[in-house]
Amino acid sequence: MASPAAVFARLSDPNPPTDTPLVLGTAIVLGGSVAGLLAARILADHAESVVIVERDDPGASTEPRPGVPQGNQIHGLLPSGLVQLERWFPGFTEQTLAAGGRMAAASVRRTYISGVRKAAGSQTNFLTGSRPFLEAQMRRRTLALPNVKSIVGRAAGLDFDGGAVTGVRVEADGAETVERADFVVDAMGRSSRLSDWLEQAGWQRPAMQRMHVDVNYATTMFHRNHDDFDLNAVIAYGATGGSTDATGANFIQIEGDRWQVLVAGFKDSKPGRTIEDLRRFCAGYPAEFGEVAAKEPVGEPQTYRHADSRRRDFHALRRLPARLIATGDAVASFNPVYGQGMSSAILHASALSEYLRSRPDLSRPARQFFALQKVLVDAAWETSTRADLELPHVDGPYPRGYWLMKRIGGQVTAAAVHDTDISRRFDEVTYMLKHPGTLAKPGVLLRAFMVNRRARKRA
Template sequence: MQHVVVLGGSIAGMAAARALRSLGKRVTVVEPDGLAATAARDGVPQSGQLHALLDMGRTQAERWFPGLSKDLVAEGAVLGSGSEIQLFSRGRRKVSVPGNELIGVSRGLLEEHIRRRTLLDDGVSVRAGKACGLVVRDMRVAAVRVRAADSDEVHLVPADAVVDATGRSSRLASWLREEGWPQPPVDRMRIDLGYATARFRRGHELPDVRVAHQLPAAASGTGAQPDTGAMAAVEGDQWMAVIAAYAGMRPTRDPADFRRRMKEMDAGPFGVVADRCELIGEVETYGMAHSLRRRWWEVERLPGGLFVVGDAVASFNPVYGQGMTSALLHASCLAAYLRRGADLRAPAHAYFHHVRVVVNAAWELSTLSDLAQPHVTGPYPRGYPLARKMAEWMEEASTTDAWVNERFLDVVNMRRRPADLQTPRFWWRVAMARARR
């Protein structure tokens, strides 16, 4: 049985482990925090923030962890659909889309279920320690250097293949350089984002709302940056609410300021929760300086048996909720690559080209919106002014036309690629919706 070492016990790492087990591979997960079934991981400082599992992410999660949604709901997670999901854009509520679903759950509960399911498999073992290098022999990965969790001693863990799921701070490129291999080109877009999450006691104040989202918007003519926000009903009869803003407008840990900003949003549910609900615990903040994309598919010379998943490939602006869904899709890319009969120990160029489709679709959607912010200085893609104007038309039309909004949400939820919004029929409907307005 071939042995694969997965670096990182994140959702990306767990999903990759499940994909590998579906193909009969033996898996060792290397994680600095260890992986107790219910323990939080110290290496995830943003774990207390509200996270989104987009619809395609839930579909892929059900593929690798059948019955996951049902189990989460049984423990208090909340599944919302149709009009229970309220989206607001520029002060107007967008028309609801029947069949659109989102699950409200904390990252802690979601990770706990995914981790527990993965570690119940006898073919998956865990090694507590921190990966600190690779060993490449005969043009392929042969082992991982692992520093023990309780000492400075470094051990070699032999492997037929390695999957890097260590997140946006991945050191893989540096390890390859030390072994004489090229590094991937890297794209960075400065976003200077700050966001804050608070939990509130949930009662009967919003019986018909499960999820509300104030969509990102460009700065106003006065230069003021409107807040982006989302809130979801989650386990424990709670609301989790997040506020995000850029540069000097980033939210703080001040509870009074958090409530004030919720009330000032042009989205009614936020004000209701701010006025009527008890705050639980403290406001947690986190920041992200830039979005990041490592273009592994452009590296012509790769050691065999090397794969990268999750934020180690690309880390997007979190206000679009693409991270966990992308990670789950990367696991499906890995399974598809190996199911086609690819040699696990060969350079995985075809895998990275498969992942490129997922990464670039998410990158295109998020960065196009980010570039509308005055402090974001590019790089601007060719034809950006027209693309930005068309995006504004589409956003306007999706507010009132359910057909347009359904296809827009298909792209937002990563069910379709952005290119699917460029058909003549779609833009005819956009034009008709704008004419009616």
């Protein structure tokens, strides 16, 4: 059996597949956000027709949709997500840049950990833009496929027959209809009702894990002048002024000659609710944050609260209907501070592709898919929740071996501040290019210990 790191590497393959068998008639995707759009793109290779059911009608708008209440906040498209978008939509980067997206090469990126600038790490590129803008580029490419269409409606339930899903009940224009389906993908996000539908139909409800992080964040846009500095994708982790409730700040360049600045805090700390408050908060971070926040604002700050990270363990179900999967935030959503959401959803599409390319027996539950997806979810969950468990207000649940992982992770994180090789390896994991297990290799740990020892001597 392949190791999780090997499976992760396989699913991260940047090369488009050459063998895409047609194994389905009609596939239906519930939800037209990032996870749903990428699932539809994969299904287009394997189904005669693909239908996306989405309650919002985005049209040509690049404004946040009601179904994505956090859409006006900063969203990070990690390098892993960009690699996969190029895999499924060749030329995506070039076309998105032509539409107004911005490139963040390693030379214009900076990361600060507790006020100290981290050593230069991965040389991979970021592509930055607002969440609605990036999603619009994915939607345009997906709906341009000849066998994909989108309908505006609300998924109201599923039909089952003989141990498999056979259709989706859709409410639209005041009436309910049944869309027949050979395969259904739940991409309805954190608020997915699939668990309820399964339980009501006599199936098992997936267990849900929750980690309460209680993070509040606010995003504000500012005008960007052509003579502004060229920094892009600058992030600062760690408290300001000794506060244990502050978590960090981030700014990026986005389309329309704008900066987007995010500040975040824990529990009762709700920074950035006004322009003046955001500027005071940024003053406690490296100087470039204050410089961007001093620009002319575009509108008022937009706030959002993320109460908890959560995952639904579909892979552990003993009884599961055939021809049904879930993807994206409907399976796992993480503390948004780490920017994993979009890229995780995009990688889930890679798991769907491998599953369908294996010509599976569709009369049986999609356990192979959920096993592949679990490797991706575990990797993102480990990275984000391990950091969250170090926060004073987070009290678990603690995974097996947490204290050892904490010690190892602390050594690597500390060494990444000083050492370019460790920094590169650290970035590859946080950018979801490599599995977290790669940081636990003996050679990496030995180098981290030596780097930290030298740093203590210098101090």
